[in-house]
Each structure stands twice: as structure tokens, then as C-alpha cells.
Amino acid sequence: MQRLVILGGGESGVGTAILGKKKGYEVFVSDFGKIKENYKDVLNQYEIKWEDETHTEDLILSANIVMKSPGIPEKAPIVKKLVEKGIPVISEIxxxxxxxxxxxxxxxxxxxxxxxxxxxxxxxxxxxxxxxxxxxxxxxxxxxxxxxxxxxxxxxxxxxxxxxxxxxxxxxxxxxxxxxxxxxxxxxxxxxxxxxxxxxxxxxxxxxxxxxxxxxxxxxxxxxxxxxxxxxxxxxxxxxxxxxxxxxxxxxxxxxxxxxxxxxxxxxxxxxxxxxxxxxxxxxxxxxxxxxxxxxxxxxxxFQGVEHRLEKVLKIQNVQYINDSKATNVNATFFALDSMTVPTVWIVGGVDKGNDYSELMPLVREKVKAIICLGIDNKKIIDAFRDVVDMMVEVDNMRDAVITAKHLTEKGDAVLLSPACASFDLFQNYEDRGNQFKAAVKNL
Structure with a gap:
């Protein structure tokens, strides 16, 4: 019997485990983090062996084939060991x-x-x-x-x-x-x-x-x-x-x-x-x-657009609030700023993935009246834009970001959440970030 080991017990990992089991593999799921309860229930229901918060090397390195969840980097020690042993490491797709x-x-x-x-x-x-x-x-x-x-x-x-x-x-x-x-x-x-x-x-x-x-x-x-x-x-x-x-x-x-x-x-x-x-x-x-x-x-x-992508949330006192939390890189934020037609208070920041903010300069000069940095480390954003806008504020939670934005706007302006960064410093993911933004706007 072929042994299929799955690294990562999220959506793609559990899906692969079910398909592997149906196709006659001996399946084992290993997650270095915590597997969510609902996924554990599914694995148990299909009688699939699993472990979380650890990688037991003997159980993993005995695989014939390994499916690695996309979030696990190639540089992860366990992945390197698999590659050294010549065990194929593939994606769910x-x-x-x-x-x-x-x-x-x-x-x-x-x-x-x-x-x-x-x-x-x-x-x-x-x-x-x-x-x-x-x-x-x-x-x-x-x-x-x-x-x-x-x-x-x-x-x-x-x-x-x-x-x-x-x-x-x-x-x-x-x-x-x-x-x-x-x-x-x-x-x-x-x-x-x-x-x-x-x-x-x-x-x-x-x-x-x-x-x-x-x-x-x-x-x-x-x-x-x-x-x-x-x-x-x-x-x-x-x-x-x-x-x-x-x-x-x-x-x-x-x-x-x-x-x-x-x-x-x-x-x-x-x-x-x-x-x-x-x-x-x-x-x-x-x-x-x-x-x-x-x-x-x-x-x-x-067709209705995608949630968290230039999603118009509410207009309050003639200020439009826009949720573009899905913009996790500079290029996505470029599109967002490019589409703004009124003076904009821009909420930006999070985990920087090696961003180069210089391509945003002309748009920021033209469209942005104030910047609110929402992240744990905002130094790179502040260094990039401090001479370009009159007003920069640092906050560390969404409620403060939205309340500050309200104070910085006048009638006819817009507030744009378009972070250009990943969300993991303060939020679970970009959806959580977008949902917190929408909730904070509705509470204004």
C-alpha cells in the first residue's frame, strides 16, 4: 500500500487526505501548527491518522509521496529532508x-x-x-x-x-x-x-x-x-x-x-x-x-464583485468607506489608488513582503490627503511617504484606524483600506482584517 503523507491540516490538506483514502492510500496528516476542530472531526470521521503541533520525522520520512500545503515554504526543515531523500513533494492540484x-x-x-x-x-x-x-x-x-x-x-x-x-x-x-x-x-x-x-x-x-x-x-x-x-x-x-x-x-x-x-x-x-x-x-x-x-x-x-476587493462599505456624512483588504501587495494597492477619484485617507500596513513603495509615489501625491499606518512595524511606510503627505498617524487596531480616518475626512472624501501588506501581524487573515474594518465603519 502506498503511503501518502500530508503536511498541513487545513482545507487543501484535509481534502487531499479524503481523496487519498478513497483511492486506497495509507494516509497520515501532520501539521506543525494546530489543526482546527472541524477539520479534526472530518479526519476522525474518515479514520485518517493525524498529528498537530509537531512533525514526527519517522512517520513523515516513510512516505512514498507527500502533499505539502501551499503555505509551507520549500525551506522548511522537514521539506528539505524529504527532498534529500528523493521523496516527491507535490501540491494538492x-x-x-x-x-x-x-x-x-x-x-x-x-x-x-x-x-x-x-x-x-x-x-x-x-x-x-x-x-x-x-x-x-x-x-x-x-x-x-x-x-x-x-x-x-x-x-x-x-x-x-x-x-x-x-x-x-x-x-x-x-x-x-x-x-x-x-x-x-x-x-x-x-x-x-x-x-x-x-x-x-x-x-x-x-x-x-x-x-x-x-x-x-x-x-x-x-x-x-x-x-x-x-x-x-x-x-x-x-x-x-x-x-x-x-x-x-x-x-x-x-x-x-x-x-x-x-x-x-x-x-x-x-x-x-x-x-x-x-x-x-x-x-x-x-x-x-x-x-x-x-x-x-x-x-x-x-456580476457582483469579490468581497474585500474595492468593496464599497458605507457612505457616512458623504464620505465613502472602501474595503480593499484583499490588496496584500503593492500592485493591488496601485490599482485601488488609481481608481480613486476624490481626496483619500489611506489605511495601509501589515507584514511587508519585500515591498517597494516607490511606484505608488505619484498616486499618493495626487490622491492621498492622509495616511494611517496600521501595523506593528510601520517604519518602511513612514520613511517612504513622510515627505509626501501632510498627515501620518500610527495605530495598532482597526477601531482606532477607522475613528482616526473619520476625524481626518471632510465631505466628499473617501477612506480606503488597501494595506499593500499581509495581515498576520494584527489579524488572522485578510478576510478578518476586512471584516473588522466593515464592523468598525458600521459602528461609527
Missing amino acids: EFAAKYTSAKTIGITGSNGKTTTTMLTYHLLKSGGLNVGLAGNVGKSFAWQVAEENFDCYVLELSSFQLDGIIDYKPEIAIITNISPDHLDRYDYKYENYIASKFRITMNQTEDDFLIFDADDEAISEWLKQNKTKAKLVPFSLSKQFEFGAFIKQDTMNILINEEELEMKIVDISLEGNHNLKNAMAATSVAQLMKIRKETIRESLSN
Whole structure:
């Protein structure tokens, strides 16, 4: 009997354990942190052995194959030992893909991937396809492969998940954009991170498609220097294509397989240029999957955005409060600031992942009237912006951040939570941070 060891007892770990058990593996789950009670209950119910708050080396190093949760770095001592022993260490996506004949649409990118994933799922589901949603969003992919029977899956894939693939390939891949992020996991080398994103296309064949942002420098550069077998489907705000998606005056055009779809930009529910790109990427998938044009147009006009991504919370005394807690890197915050049209009080800070704030300078000068630093260590943000804005305040909890913001605004202003950082210094995750912001705003 093959022995499957799973590092990490979260959603992807437990999902993989269930699928492994169903496929006849001897399964063991080991988590160096604490496994949540509801996951322990599931593991017990399936009679899967587990441990938490420790890694018992003998039990782990006796594996034939190991699934590592995406949050565990390659540099972790136990992972290094497994690699030294030549035991394959793979991701949940790699493990589960072998057990389904469903088509997969894999979506990666530094920003916009959740919105693009949710919109693609919405388009395909509205088009009547039997479709699952997994990866970084929704229920674990492996869990769904074990218990559901979908014809296709829309998968949001992080670079960490892609690092753990060997044979997996999506029939349709999307790279929304690439900007420096998570560099702490890539030896602070941007090219390593870019290469990681492009693993999404490494196993694709001539029958597969790669949808990509043709305006993105890092993507264009990689495609110049490297080869993929997949058919290329570019999208752009400024260029036009005979095969791909583009904007012409006030209309989005999708030209794929001799089929043309046009839609007025004003009819698309998502606002902002970055969302136009997300819409072009998702619509390209819908066209490739032969969803009816009428359905596509309808779905693009009624799609509700993603929670914690430029989410309008409330307007109080004519000040708009906006929750963009999902902006965990500089590039995401760039989009947020870029979309602001009124003087803005900006709440920023958290765990810095090697951020370079210089690209935000022009936007901060133009749009930001005050900065509230919400983090344990705000030195880098203060050094970057102290000469750019008149007012900077440091706080260490969300309630103080929101109350301070209220005092710094006048009628017609906006308050934007767009942290550009991870949340783990003061919050459980970006959702917790966003929910605390919304609660604090509602209590004003």
C-alpha cells in the first residue's frame, strides 16, 4: 500500500487526505501548527491518522509521496529532508488532477486572479455548464474530486501551488499579470517568481490555450525568451488583435475561433481598467467554452464583485468607506489608488513582503490627503511617504484606524483600506482584517 503523507491540516490538506483514502492510500496528516476542530472531526470521521503541533520525522520520512500545503515554504526543515531523500513533494492540484477527467481552467497572476476566477465561474455556470470552483477559493479541489462529479473546474492557482506541480496542465490557462510579490519565498529574485507563474503553461499542448495580458512587461518578456506549445490568446487595453480580446473606443471586443463578441464597457458591472482586463480574460474562456453570447453579456452586466476587493462599505456624512483588504501587495494597492477619484485617507500596513513603495509615489501625491499606518512595524511606510503627505498617524487596531480616518475626512472624501501588506501581524487573515474594518465603519 502506498503511503501518502500530508503536511498541513487545513482545507487543501484535509481534502487531499479524503481523496487519498478513497483511492486506497495509507494516509497520515501532520501539521506543525494546530489543526482546527472541524477539520479534526472530518479526519476522525474518515479514520485518517493525524498529528498537530509537531512533525514526527519517522512517520513523515516513510512516505512514498507527500502533499505539502501551499503555505509551507520549500525551506522548511522537514521539506528539505524529504527532498534529500528523493521523496516527491507535490501540491494538492497535482495530486487531485490525476483522479479527474474534468477540464480545468487554471488562473494565476499577482492580482486580479480572484475576481477573474469568480467571474469565469459565474460565466460558465450561467451558461449551464456543470462546473466546480476550487484552488485558492471555495472548497478544496481534491475534496471535490473525491465527492463531486463536475465536468470542468475553474481553479485559482497561486505560485506556491504551481511550484508543486509536475504533470498537471490546465486546458485553458490565464495569467492576469505579474508584479513583484512573495519575493521572500523566491530568494528575493523576481525572475524566480515569474518562472513560477509560467509553470501553469509548462505541460500545455497545441490543443490548449494560454490567455494573457499583452500589456504586461514581465509576461511579454518571458514569452519573447521562452516557448509554450499552447495557443496564445492575448488581451489588451491598447493593442488590437485578430485572435484575442481588446478595447476599441467604448467597446470590449473578443475575437476567438472566427467568433466575435462585442459589449459596451458601460454595460459591464465591474468598474476600472484592471477589471476590464479581468472581464476580457474571463470572457475569452467563455468564448472558448462556447457559451452563448447573450448569456455572456447578461452575466457580465449582473456580476457582483469579490468581497474585500474595492468593496464599497458605507457612505457616512458623504464620505465613502472602501474595503480593499484583499490588496496584500503593492500592485493591488496601485490599482485601488488609481481608481480613486476624490481626496483619500489611506489605511495601509501589515507584514511587508519585500515591498517597494516607490511606484505608488505619484498616486499618493495626487490622491492621498492622509495616511494611517496600521501595523506593528510601520517604519518602511513612514520613511517612504513622510515627505509626501501632510498627515501620518500610527495605530495598532482597526477601531482606532477607522475613528482616526473619520476625524481626518471632510465631505466628499473617501477612506480606503488597501494595506499593500499581509495581515498576520494584527489579524488572522485578510478576510478578518476586512471584516473588522466593515464592523468598525458600521459602528461609527
